[in-house]
Amino acid sequence: MxxxxxxxxxxxxxxxxxxxxxxxxxxxxxxxxxxxxxxxxxxxxxxxxxxxxxxxxxxxxxxxxxxxxxxxxxxxxxxxxxxxxxxxxxxxxxxxxxxxNLELSRFASAFIKEQILPKLEQASVRAERMEAALSDLPEAERTETRGRINELRRWLDRGRTMLPVALKLLG
Amino acid sequence: MxxxxxxxxxxxxxxxxxxxxxxxxxxxxxxxxxxxxxxxxxxxxxxxxxxxxxxxxxxxxxxxxxxxxxxxxxxxxxxxxxxxxxxxxxxxxxxxxxxxNLELSRFASAFIKEQILPKLEQASVRAERMEAALSDLPEAERTETRGRINELRRWLDRGRTMLPVALKLLG
DNA sequence: CAGCAACTTCAATATAAAATGAAACGAGCA
DNA sequence: TGCTCGTTTCATTTTATATTGAAGTTGCTG
Structure with a gap:
């Protein structure tokens, strides 16, 4: 698939x-x-x-x-x-x-900088909004959902620390 | 862009x-x-x-x-x-x-395995065919073009050694 | 084993993306 | 300044992709 x-x-x-x-x-x-x-x-x-x-x-x-x-x-x-x-x-x-330009690494860099990083930033903002909206949820669902949002944030943070490193390796 | x-x-x-x-x-x-x-x-x-x-x-x-x-x-x-x-x-x-499934790393892995690796393999085959076709070229262009094909191959090789490492880091 | 609810498939349709080419633009030159 | 060639822009057309829903399939259940 x-x-x-x-x-x-x-x-x-x-x-x-x-x-x-x-x-x-x-x-x-x-x-x-x-x-x-x-x-x-x-x-x-x-x-x-x-x-x-x-x-x-x-x-x-x-x-x-x-x-x-x-x-x-x-x-x-x-x-x-x-x-x-x-x-x-x-x-x-x-x-x-x-x-x-034969330096193909440019593409990877441009792609990361222009496509991925902005989406990561935006996603982090969304994660904050999600966190803030937890209080709207019925008690029963809150803990489970909080856990999921945190999972998401862990990944976003990982991405935001890894990608600049990847960029250095390329360029 | x-x-x-x-x-x-x-x-x-x-x-x-x-x-x-x-x-x-x-x-x-x-x-x-x-x-x-x-x-x-x-x-x-x-x-x-x-x-x-x-x-x-x-x-x-x-x-x-x-x-x-x-x-x-x-x-x-x-x-x-x-x-x-x-x-x-x-x-x-x-x-x-x-x-x-909350383990988002799956996507990265699936994407690398199913989309990127096959294209790298295919690209390597193409590079071989390009190398083989060098003899069809007029003398004057051969050296320059050979250099470019080699540049391409260096990148493909890099990709083929890097990606499996990236996969390990993820999964 | 007939009937039906849940799911899958796929031909038709709707939507989104890319390619076309005519018209507008602009830089250099007479 | 007015031509001319090269380039850019963009409304229209074409092509590719995603979505729909009716018809087909599966397999449970009574």
């Missing part, structure tokens, strides 16, 4: 312009990025940039991945803001060229 | 039958479960069971959470198969009663 396998399969259409290495890299990153809740197009873009030995323009990404202008622009925006991709200057060239 | 905040808000309809503690718990678990790619209804069910001092039937879950028969059945199935919930025997009662 915990959701299905369902393998990523490249559409036939883009088979022509991509080699084995590119296809494998793209599929791999689609899978990992999906794990972080990111859309397919973002994984495709990063995958292609990861194995590309030279910077690519947005136009090249659109063409080779067969994605739209909007998807390319938004995907790159997201990747840049996560520090996963950067624009490099190309002399005498007007358009932007993009390269992948 | 890395997807939006967008807070879970309980539908007005079920406000009536749920107290503060229940609402807070439900919203908290909806948020965490979503992080693991699980549907809202699954988070709702687990949240309510988590703070419920006594076992609940499927019918109670349907009524109090205002979810359908199918959602309750499937959500419980998923939670049971992940070991997050179990059915307890209730003397002289025909219908099943469910309780939450």
């Amino acid at each position: 915990l959701s299905d396998p369902k393998q990523a399969v490249p559409s036939a259409s883009k088979g022509s312009s991509l080699g084995t290495i590119e296809r494998e890299a793209i599929e791999m990153f689609i899978n990992f990025f999906r794990l972080l809740g990111l859309p397919k197009s973002v994984g495709e873009i990063y995958g292609l940039l990861f194995v590309s030995p030279r910077p690519l323009t947005m136009e090249e990404l659109m063409r080779r991945l067969d994605i739209s202008l909007g998807a390319a622009s938004q995907g790159l925006k997201a990747l840049r803001s996560a520090g996963a991709v950067k624009a490099v200057y190309s002399p005498g060239e007007r358009r932007d060229h993009f390269v992948a | 890395l997807s939006d905040p967008k807070q879970a808000v309980p539908s007005a309809s079920k406000g009536s039958s749920l107290g503060t503690i229940e609402r807070e718990a439900i919203e908290m678990f909806i948020n965490f479960f979503r992080l693991l790619g699980l549907p809202k209804s699954v988070g709702e069910i687990y949240g309510l069971l988590f703070v419920s001092p006594r076992p609940l039937t499927m019918e109670e879950l349907m009524r109090r959470l205002d979810i359908s028969l199918g959602a309750a059945s499937q959500g419980l199935k998923a939670l049971r198969s992940a070991g997050a919930v179990k059915a307890v025997y209730s003397p002289g009662e025909r219908r099943d009663h469910f309780v939450a």
Whole structure:
């Protein structure tokens, strides 16, 4: 359980312009990025940039991945803001060229900082509110429920001490 | 970046039958479960069971959470198969009663084992195929691309040695 | 072993998320 | 200043995911 396998399969259409290495890299990153809740197009873009030995323009990404202008622009925006991709200057060239940042640990860090930590903080606030609401409960249920809330808080505290350590290990 | 905040808000309809503690718990678990790619209804069910001092039937879950028969059945199935919930025997009662397993570490373990490890394995296979396909590349690109594939493999190897350790720490 | 309550399944439907592409924007250049 | 190319934005469309509930199944019980 915990959701299905369902393998990523490249559409036939883009088979022509991509080699084995590119296809494998793209599929791999689609899978990992999906794990972080990111859309397919973002994984495709990063995958292609990861194995590309030279910077690519947005136009090249659109063409080779067969994605739209909007998807390319938004995907790159997201990747840049996560520090996963950067624009490099190309002399005498007007358009932007993009390269992948190969330090994969960035993703884990960004994910922890932006997704997990805020949820932990919010959860702690909720736990306080739950504690405070214990008095509304009928006597009989109070002890049992208090125990459960405490269990929850122990986990939240654990998380809040562990994650910064994990972040240090990564970055 | 890395997807939006967008807070879970309980539908007005079920406000009536749920107290503060229940609402807070439900919203908290909806948020965490979503992080693991699980549907809202699954988070709702687990949240309510988590703070419920006594076992609940499927019918109670349907009524109090205002979810359908199918959602309750499937959500419980998923939670049971992940070991997050179990059915307890209730003397002289025909219908099943469910309780939450409070050991939250189970989720992390299940998630790592079922979602992350398989993807790492598959990724390693892909990396081998990429390595093998290097010879198809024009000379000029080979060295750079080989370096990138190696970078990838270093990360995959790291992951494959770290995760089992993480699993031990949890369980 | 018939009837029924409890549960499961799954095709249909509703909802949410991502992709598209036309229109708006903006930076550099003549 | 007005063009032009490259990029961003966002309303619309498409696709994917979750939910519903009726029909099917199971297994207890009288």
